[in-house]
Amino acid sequence: MEPLVTLENINKGFRDGESFHSVLNQVNLTLYQGQTVALMGPSGSGKSTLLNIIGGFETIDSGELFIHIDGQKQSVTPWKDKQWSQYRRQYLGVVFQQFNLLTPLNVRDNIIFSLAMNGQKWTPWCDELCEQLDISSLLQRKVENLSGGQQQRVAIARALAHKPPLLLADEPTGNLDQQAGLQVMTLLTSLAKQANTCVVMVTHSQQCADFMQTHLHLHGGSIEHLRNITPLAYE
Numbered sequence: 001m002e003p004l005v006t007l008e009n010i011n012k013g014f015r016d017g018e019s020f021h022s023v024l025n026q027v028n029l030t031l032y033q034g035q036t037v038a039l040m041g042p043s044g045s046g047k048s049t050l051l052n053i054i055g056g057f058e059t060i061d062s063g064e065l066f067i068h069i070d071g072q073k074q075s076v077t078p079w080k081d082k083q084w085s086q087y088r089r090q091y092l093g094v095v096f097q098q099f100n101l102l103t104p105l106n107v108r109d110n111i112i113f114s115l116a117m118n119g120q121k122w123t124p125w126c127d128e129l130c131e132q133l134d135i136s137s138l139l140q141r142k143v144e145n146l147s148g149g150q151q152q153r154v155a156i157a158r159a160l161a162h163k164p165p166l167l168l169a170d171e172p173t174g175n176l177d178q179q180a181g182l183q184v185m186t187l188l189t190s191l192a193k194q195a196n197t198c199v200v201m202v203t204h205s206q207q208c209a210d211f212m213q214t215h216l217h218l219h220g221g222s223i224e225h226l227r228n229i230t231p232l233a234y235e
């Protein structure tokens with residue numbers, strides 16, 4: 001399995017007035033192509049912070065973050081805005097609890113907009129995505145008129161339309177009822193597998209976590225591997 005992202009001895013904290021609040025303490029982690037990871041832990045343990053660091057949305061205090069590009073392990077330390085935006089465009093899909101869709105646009109244009117950001121056009125994979133997510137009949141509908149479950153399925157289509165190697169999902173089922181949440185998880189994991197996308201998902205739900213091969217628990221600034229089935233062993 002090819003590595004995608006490596007975190008080595010990452011430390012991160014936040015200043016709060018005079019005091020400093022440490023969140024991540026010497027965190028080491030490698031993410032692999034096609035791996036599915038549930039990131040769990042108590043509220044405030046740093047799950048979103050870790051996700052944001054992997055996405056380059058948050059800086060680190062010390063340690064080193066590496067991205068593996070074409071088999072080369074590259075440190076992001078010298079990266080400027082240009083490299084970061086290139087990485088985000090080509091490498092990343094994101095799905096958040098708040099769907100962050102462009103509400104005045106219709107479903108199709110939301111997906112096209114995201115593809116255009118990545119310099120890509122609509123492909124047969126996009127038709128396949130919409131078909132499997134059961135949103136093909138909604139393509140001309142404005143997203144603001146859709147239900148929560150429908151909007152989350154559009155958000156997944158948008159995030160996977162360019163087949164990113166890495167999908168970051170922060171409580172993607174947090175706004176959905178249990179049935180819609182489980183449906184979204186089933187689709188998300190099935191589609192990620194078809195695209196060989198690594199998924200890192202923050203969740204408080206054990207039921208959602210059970211869809212993922214690897215379970216990580218953040219506690220006291222450290223990561224504990226609760227379940228670690230390698231992608232190959234999972235097949």
Ligand SMILES: Nc1ncnc2c1ncn2[C@@H]1O[C@H](COP(=O)(O)OP(=O)(O)OP(=O)(O)O)[C@@H](O)[C@H]1O
Pocket residue numbers: 014015023041042043044045046047048049050
């Ligand atoms: N920009 C920021 N400035 C100051 N403190 C921050 C900032 N971002 C996060 N924190 C703090 O860092 C800690 C970890 O926050 P984070 O959002 O990563 O936790 P979490 O595990 O995702 O929590 P939850 O499960 O409640 O969403 C919290 O104490 C939070 O208050």
